[in-house]
Amino acid sequence: MGAAITAGCSRIADSTPGAKALAAAEDWHRKAQRLFAARTALAPEYDRSAISPSFRGNGSLTVDSDAYRMALAQGFADWRLEVRGLVRHPLSLSMDNIRRLPQRTQVTRHDCVEGWSAIGEWTGPQLGTILEGAELLPEAKYIVFRCADRLRGAPYYESVDLIDAYHPQTIIAHRLNGEPLPERNGAPLRVRIERQLGYKHAKYLTTIEAVASLEDIGRGEGGYWEDRGYQWYAGV
């Protein structure tokens, strides 16, 4: 009986209207959430005493390259964050540049799509500050995060729309619990998008790119996991 239902569902999922309905549902959730609930509302922030004793690493736990190992050994003195794409002023920010921008510190909960959660204190500039410095062109609709790590041979990347990019809690974090970001948590830079699931919070960040469409990136679904069947809108 269970097997029959499973087989039936596979047949529906493989059909064109079935696949369309499945994709549409994610869109309904995004629209409903944005209709009934201001997207600028903040995810809960906790007291420092709520911080988990350790912060689980997941997905890539390091970047498997000599360049990264050398950068890690040198404390990421030469690491740079590129800001490019549909911007008036492309930027190449050093770690020092990033540390000198106005900082936001937030104790938030990380919710992995698998179901587990961890609480940590993150520090870094708001992504909005960086985007204002680069000045988005009017055609820009999405912000793409490109990463140094590869997962199962493919480069990791993620993307969000401008509503999430400018959310006050969307920061480019370089510290976790008051220390420089540990290797397994994405050293030296990762994104925090507190109203999205964990796979959106790209680690080992190298490039922020403003684009008009996600079609030509990766397999065109907007992120490493999205290309493998996960929902682009991870607010649900």
Next chain:
Amino acid sequence: MKRHAFSTRLWHWLNLVCVVVLFMSGLNISNAHPHLYWGDWGFDPRDAWLSVPRFPGWMTIPGHYSLGAARDWHILMAWPFALGLLFMWIAMLANRHFRRDIATSRSEWRWRSIRAEVAAHLRLDFHHGRGKYNFLQKLAYGLVLGVLLPLMIATGMGISPGWEPHLSWLIEGMGGRQSVRSIHFLAAWALFAFFAIHVALVLLSGPFRQIRNMITGGRE
């Protein structure tokens, strides 16, 4: 016996489809991290209050482990499920099905009459006097419609990061996000238990007539 209203029958079958797909895709999602915690956070199986077994492919949608596809099914069916329940409640209040058939009266809560009903059920004697449902049925249907099904929606929204800022009172009230996730899981299995008993009692009490009545409404 009073006929089942069209709205009741429509919702009954729609809800069955939704709950089955939600449950089976939920088991696939459970396989991603089959450990349950209390409180706001939890990621280490050693801290889990319960670690559940891996559910085999014949129990899950899709039939192989795929968190992305299972979540697709789960969030698709959440819509007809939640809107269907809202519709059912409006219909039940409007057509007085709730007042007439499900709401219990004080006299039914007497220990002696409850004991008599339980005894009759254990003898598989399903004849009851006036009214459509006996006390145990009213209690079960009331708990499912009024508590478990709404709880599935509330806890489902509570573990969705997009809704969280607007439901923080609810999530804190239930003890934090991982507690909400645990309650979602427990309520799902409570519904499964109801489903199993419900089907068993239909089979024991004239399945042909019962199923026909839930399709056509039955005779007045």
